[in-house]
Structures are given as C-alpha cells and as structure tokens.
Amino acid sequence: MQLGDFNDLEVAREVDFGMYLTSDDGDLLLPRKYIPAGTRVGDVVRVFVYRDSEDRLIATNLEPYARVGQFAALSVRDVTPTGAYLDWGLEKDLLLPYRNQRRNLRPGERATVFVYLDETTDRIVASAKWEWFLSDQPYPGKEGDAADLFVAEETDLGYKVIVDGTHQGLLYHNEVFKPLRLGDVHTGYVRRVRPDGKLDLSLQKVGFDEALDVAEQLLAAIQKAGGTLPLSDKSEPDDIYRRLGISKKLFKKALGTLYKRGLVQLADDHTRLVDK
Incomplete structure (x- = not known):
C-alpha cells in the first residue's frame, strides 16, 4: 500500500x-x-x-491537491508551535514543519511545497524548500523544446518555475505579458540551457516559430473582432497587452508576418483583414 x-x-x-x-x-x-x-x-x-x-x-475518496512526490501551491490555514498547516483538500490539514520553511508564514498565504513521506515518523509532510527535491541530472531537453511550467515563486528577476516536474527555470519579468499565480501550470519553451543547469524560459515559442505562433493568434483575434481590430503598430504597449496579452514587440512581428502574407491592411488606428 x-x-x-x-x-x-x-x-x-x-x-x-x-x-x-x-x-x-x-x-x-x-x-x-x-x-x-x-x-x-x-x-x-x-x-x-x-x-x-x-x-x-x-x-x-476525496482528491487531495497534491500526493506524495508532487509539487503544489497550497494555502496556509493555521500556524502553531509545530509549524504551518496547509489546506490540501482533505479533512486533516498538511503539516509544513518549521524546519522545512524558508520563512515564517501567516494564515491565508500561499506557498509552493513538495509533499513527501518523512522516513523517521512515517507521516506525510510538506517542505517549502522545494529545490531540494528537483533532479540533479542534466536537463534532457534542448533549446526550443516545449515544457510544462509550474509557477513556484516570484523574484525580482521574474518567476522561478519547475520545468516538467524535475528542473528549475526562470521566466523573466520583461518576457511575461499576462498575470501569473503560484501553482499555475503553463506550456512554455526553453530559451537557453545555462551552464549551471538551470533554464531560461519563455511562454512563447522561440525565434521564428514564436512569430508564426503569435501571428496565428493575432489573425484569430482580428477575425473574432469582425475583421477590424482597433490596434496598429502605433498603438500603446499597454493597449496591446490589455487586448491581446502580448508585448508590442511581438505584436509588430506578428503584424508584419500577416502583412507580408497579404492578409491585413494597416492604418494608423486599426488593422483590417483584406477582403478576398
């Protein structure tokens, strides 16, 4: 068992x-x-x-938010002299002992943890020192590969993420154009495998594939808007992000791709599909 x-x-x-x-x-x-x-x-x-x-x-027969051997972002329900107790979807809360915490936690906070079976006590416990449970082997993938990214922690540089449940990577703030929350899982792409084994990542496809991918998204957005989108290469970055969730740089790349294909007409304040 x-x-x-x-x-x-x-x-x-x-x-x-x-x-x-x-x-x-x-x-x-x-x-x-x-x-x-x-x-x-x-x-x-x-x-x-x-x-x-x-x-x-x-x-x-309840489904917990995480099983032994899995990572999860869980809410703190209570703090006692023993440690923090986390809501993991079951009647009995999950213990995060003080020795396994990075810092003191307060009720209502969320923390990324790894769930494991303590060999000494034979109890299920959590650890907020989740990096300890990642693989120490070289990342098996390569630049450009798709991967599942688990958002684990926000830092000054960006978001630390767990890649495919085994390795650590980073999504830089200046390359993230939509809100991220601890525990979110997104499909992302490997931009660079660093010498220290960690990974630089992106939520968009890398290089030319990235431009093609965003171009298809932009085309779909114009079609959904009835053939005319109130955005152009002169639009403000914030307006582009609010409507499409991408940077102005990516928007202009995608716009150029569609224009070269003869699919859109460009104006100062809008983009329109070409009538076929």
Missing part, C-alpha cells in the same frame, strides 16, 4: 460508521460518508490513504 497516494483496496467488513479495507499494513477505515453508493463487502474501491489526527491510517 502506498501512503499518500491512491490505492485499490478490498472491503473486508462493514460497521455502523463505515467500512474497513484490507491492506498489507492492516485494516483501515473508510468512513461512511466516503463510501460509494452500492459498495459491498468483497468489492475493491479506489481510495486515497493518509493518517488522521490520531495518526491512524484512514481512507477517503
């Missing part, structure tokens, strides 16, 4: 307050409110297994 993950377990017996499931670690309770309708003794049910407030193994 995997503690801190989903398991397929057989129903051993039924009692007034629930059902006991059998496992290699002994029987554990599935409280009645979590029993799927029609479940009988002998059935196999899929449940998440963790420990209750008295450290007993217990099962639930």
Whole structure:
C-alpha cells in the first residue's frame, strides 16, 4: 500500500460508521460518508490513504491537491508551535514543519511545497524548500523544446518555475505579458540551457516559430473582432497587452508576418483583414 497516494483496496467488513479495507499494513477505515453508493463487502474501491489526527491510517475518496512526490501551491490555514498547516483538500490539514520553511508564514498565504513521506515518523509532510527535491541530472531537453511550467515563486528577476516536474527555470519579468499565480501550470519553451543547469524560459515559442505562433493568434483575434481590430503598430504597449496579452514587440512581428502574407491592411488606428 502506498501512503499518500491512491490505492485499490478490498472491503473486508462493514460497521455502523463505515467500512474497513484490507491492506498489507492492516485494516483501515473508510468512513461512511466516503463510501460509494452500492459498495459491498468483497468489492475493491479506489481510495486515497493518509493518517488522521490520531495518526491512524484512514481512507477517503476525496482528491487531495497534491500526493506524495508532487509539487503544489497550497494555502496556509493555521500556524502553531509545530509549524504551518496547509489546506490540501482533505479533512486533516498538511503539516509544513518549521524546519522545512524558508520563512515564517501567516494564515491565508500561499506557498509552493513538495509533499513527501518523512522516513523517521512515517507521516506525510510538506517542505517549502522545494529545490531540494528537483533532479540533479542534466536537463534532457534542448533549446526550443516545449515544457510544462509550474509557477513556484516570484523574484525580482521574474518567476522561478519547475520545468516538467524535475528542473528549475526562470521566466523573466520583461518576457511575461499576462498575470501569473503560484501553482499555475503553463506550456512554455526553453530559451537557453545555462551552464549551471538551470533554464531560461519563455511562454512563447522561440525565434521564428514564436512569430508564426503569435501571428496565428493575432489573425484569430482580428477575425473574432469582425475583421477590424482597433490596434496598429502605433498603438500603446499597454493597449496591446490589455487586448491581446502580448508585448508590442511581438505584436509588430506578428503584424508584419500577416502583412507580408497579404492578409491585413494597416492604418494608423486599426488593422483590417483584406477582403478576398
């Protein structure tokens, strides 16, 4: 049985307050409110297994925000002398011990953590020192590759992100043109693999592919607007960002691509599709 993950377990017996499931670690309770309708003794049910407030193994059919071995951005529900307790979608909150914190946290804050099984106590706990749990192997990809980017932390330079769940990268502020929130996952692209193994990243495709990708987005935006978009290469950067979520530099590249294809007419205050 995997503690801190989903398991397929057989129903051993039924009692007034629930059902006991059998496992290699002994029987554990599935409280009645979590029993799927029609479940009988002998059935196999899929449940998440963790420990209750008295450290007993217990099962639930609720989906936690993170399992053991995963990263997540979780809200602080309470702070006690033991540490911070995080809301992870289950009845019992997840402990973030003081030794695993970067700084003192307050209720209501969000923090990026890694969820793991403490080998000494056999309890599921969190660590805000998430970098410790990344791979120490060279990044297997190359410049231009697409990747899943988990937004982990904001810094003066930009956003630290976890790339494909294994490596650390950075999205620079001057290359991010939409709001980002801790825990967001976006498709991004590798701009550069640095000598220290960390990655410079972008939310847009790199180089020529980037211009083509944004050009298609711009064409779709003009079509959605009925064939005329109240933006031009003379528009203010803030106006372009508010409407399209891209920089003026990218907008002008995309506009040039569409113009060279003969798809748009340019004016001082708008861009219009060419009638075919």
